[in-house]
Amino acid sequence: MIELQLDYLPEPMAELLHSYVLNSPAEWWVKTHMVNGTTSFHSTGTIKERDQDWETELTKSLRKNKMTFSFTRSIVHQESCQCAGCHFREYVKTELKSFLEEKMGYELELEEAFFSVYEKEDFLSTHTDAGKGDVAFVINLTKDWNACYGGLFHSEGRYIVPEFNSLMYMTLENGGCSHFVSEVTHRAPHSRIAYSGWFKKSK
Numbered sequence: 001m002i003e004l005q006l007d008y009l010p011e012p013m014a015e016l017l018h019s020y021v022l023n024s025p026a027e028w029w030v031k032t033h034m035v036n037g038t039t040s041f042h043s044t045g046t047i048k049e050r051d052q053d054w055e056t057e058l059t060k061s062l063r064k065n066k067m068t069f070s071f072t073r074s075i076v077h078q079e080s081c082q083c084a085g086c087h088f089r090e091y092v093k094t095e096l097k098s099f100l101e102e103k104m105g106y107e108l109e110l111e112e113a114f115f116s117v118y119e120k121e122d123f124l125s126t127h128t129d130a131g132k133g134d135v136a137f138v139i140n141l142t143k144d145w146n147a148c149y150g151g152l153f154h155s156e157g158r159y160i161v162p163e164f165n166s167l168m169y170m171t172l173e174n175g176g177c178s179h180f181v182s183e184v185t186h187r188a189p190h191s192r193i194a195y196s197g198w199f200k201k202s203k
Helices: 011-023 052-063 084-104
Strands: 002-005 029-035 038-043 069-074 108-118 123-127 135-140 153-155 158-160 166-171 179-181 192-201
Touching (some): 084 108, 084 192
Antiparallel strands (some): 029 069, 123 179, 153 158
């Protein structure tokens, strides 16, 4: 089951988060690659030229049909952090949790969540979310996106354009359905940004 909720967040909150991602310090982000099923993290800002060696390895991995991805993600802050991103995590643990519990009909606990930035040529290859949790979600924070820019969520013959302030969520019964995020083209005017994660059923 994949569902889409438009205009999910209060508009001022969505605008604040969009600005937060674009203006937060470079040290709050890591460039993340998976090649042949192995993940690597590289300290970097959200805007940095891709290292050519990694580009070559990503291509080889993808062509071998191995789990492969490239994008920038936020790091976990100290519990005492008062930044907008950490405040939003608390919102997710309460308000989004309640919203999804009502939709699902069972109690949930947040397992993992982070901001992501897909720059030009970033992508996420075909996979399921097996082992991640019971409900996956994505809050899209990308403005003025066109399907021609890539960065689309694809699953079971359906694609979803990342519309600003939309919530997508899906259940992960039997390991979840196969899905991927298409590569952001070099003609995209800006990056694709989102907040995503997984909830698990409460014990």
